[in-house]
Amino acid sequence: MKVHVSTFGCSANQASAEVMMAAIRDQGHELVPEEHADVVVLNTCTVKYTTEQKILYKIRELGIKGIELVVSGCMPEVQLEDIIRSNPNAHVLGVNSISRIGEVLNSIASPDIRSQSTSRQALHVFSHEPEGFINVPRLRFNPNIHICQLSQGCNNTCSYCIVRSARGPLRSFHPDPIVKDIEQGINEGCREIWLTSQDNAQYGMDTGLRLPQLLERICAIPGDFKVRVGMMNPFSALPILEELLDAFENSKIYKLVHLPVQSASNDVLKRMNRFHSIEEANLVINSFRDRFDDLTLFTDIIVGFPGEKDVDFLKTIKWVRDYMPEKVNISRYTPRPHTKALEYRNIDSRIVAQRSNELHDVCEKVKVSVRNSMIGWQGRVFISKEAKLKGLMARTASYKPVVIPESSAVPGSSCDVEIFDATPGYFLGRVII
Known part of the structure; x- marks a missing residue:
């Protein structure tokens, strides 16, 4: 099947999404953009009301379109009724159950399930203890x-x-x-x-x-x-x-x-x-x-x-x-x-x-x-990753972000830079010898 994973919230949720994406890939399913998906996995956050409402709207929208939906993350644990009310056909994966995403997808993919009408019973999978959070394959948003x-x-x-x-x-x-x-x-x-x-x-x-x-x-x-x-x-x-x-x-x-x-x-x-x-x-x-x-x-x-x-x-x-x-x-x-x-x-x-x-x-x-x-600061930085637009993203020892537009350095290495400018989101630096 073609599957899309959309995640909201904290870095712990991001890590869970990486684990689920690896499991989806390793079970032979294809990860695709949402517009091409047979199944959408919404990895949810409910800390803020605005985020909750955005997610509930998405749950309703996917139900109207008839797209298979798996709702994971925090919302199933505390707002299951809201999810069911928004989309009775949504499958639910509890916050501790990310290792069971393959089980849910395989059930969706089985002919017996897919041939049934939209009134078929949705899957609700919950685990009391957290499983599969560490020492498992990842498909990382950032490989570094x-x-x-x-x-x-x-x-x-x-x-x-x-x-x-x-x-x-x-x-x-x-x-x-x-x-x-x-x-x-x-x-x-x-x-x-x-x-x-x-x-x-x-x-x-x-x-x-x-x-x-x-x-x-x-x-x-x-x-x-x-x-x-x-x-x-x-x-x-x-x-x-x-x-x-x-x-x-x-x-x-x-x-x-x-x-x-x-x-x-x-x-x-x-x-x-x-x-x-x-x-x-x-x-x-x-x-x-x-x-x-x-x-x-x-x-x-x-x-x-x-x-x-x-x-x-x-x-x-x-x-x-x-x-x-x-x-x-x-x-x-x-x-x-x-x-x-x-x-x-x-x-x-x-x-x-x-x-x-x-x-x-x-x-x-x-x-x-x-x-x-x-501005004018000089010091050692750690090359963290490729910058979004051009060059490299580096971090000072105190995690301040410095983009180096021109450099032959590679992620994981260090170099000395001088900060010569700043944008609202990061500093600009040049390598100094």
Whole structure:
């Protein structure tokens, strides 16, 4: 059959899509653009209302067209009724069941199934435990980047977040298979390793060996490669902070910290059921900046959470100006099913939009300031991959993106560059001898 895979959401979802695409290919099916597909696999995300609505529209559209559909990812776990209501004939693959995509496709392809009317019974495949996430073939979106999922699920109970309901409690994968998985990615030519999960700093809370020790084992793997440590919550990073700082000293780890503060108001954080204060989040950030002068900071902020007053929002604005994160993922709060915050009274959507726009403007000014401060910078960069348009995409030790328009270097190597210009998304650099 001709199959198209469309994926939404986080890097963990992207990794799942890579695993499913390899399984589809290895079972003899053909991966094609959507317009040529007999079957479409929608690997879904439901963190945001806007994404959910986009996906539900797509589910309805494919049903109207009579195209076979497999819905995977987070939505089947928490919004199965919405999927069935949108398309009763959609097949469903639970978030832990990506290794069973072949089973679903083979059933669709069988003559007994395909000859039946559209009223036939759709397949619903769910697994309680995660299977097939590591040490399996991949068909990567980028052949130079290996995404390794460290765990499934989360022990947080943030009042706004649906992910805990979708992916369940924390289940950390054993370190030996993780190291083997990364070794395999390196042997297949990958030179950038992305570590992903719902909260990387939670890794090992349920098993004993924590993230710093895992990082030591990963960095001990022979070869020229770099490690990007994904999102860590402040309250998960704080208990292992000193060990984490020591682990980040390794030159193979990008000096990048993705630490979602969500709000700079402790009153709002309490209503969000975040297990940290803004002072504790600042302690984590300051500790990393004290140790690493060129640290890059990413964060996430939710605007317009129920109960957020003007004074709360102004604290967040001030925090962004003071801490100057290079990247801020701004989300306008929307209620999600199966969450505590669904019970809260929402703020007027016009106020939420106004605050979002104001925060966006402040973040853009911060980005311009950071970009301008990098003009004339000279230093060592790691060649990550081919650039989208021309040349090579490189990364500084702190993961800042530098496009080198002219270079004979290859991904996985390093060179010295001077940054001579900047665009909204990346810096421009020239090789220096």
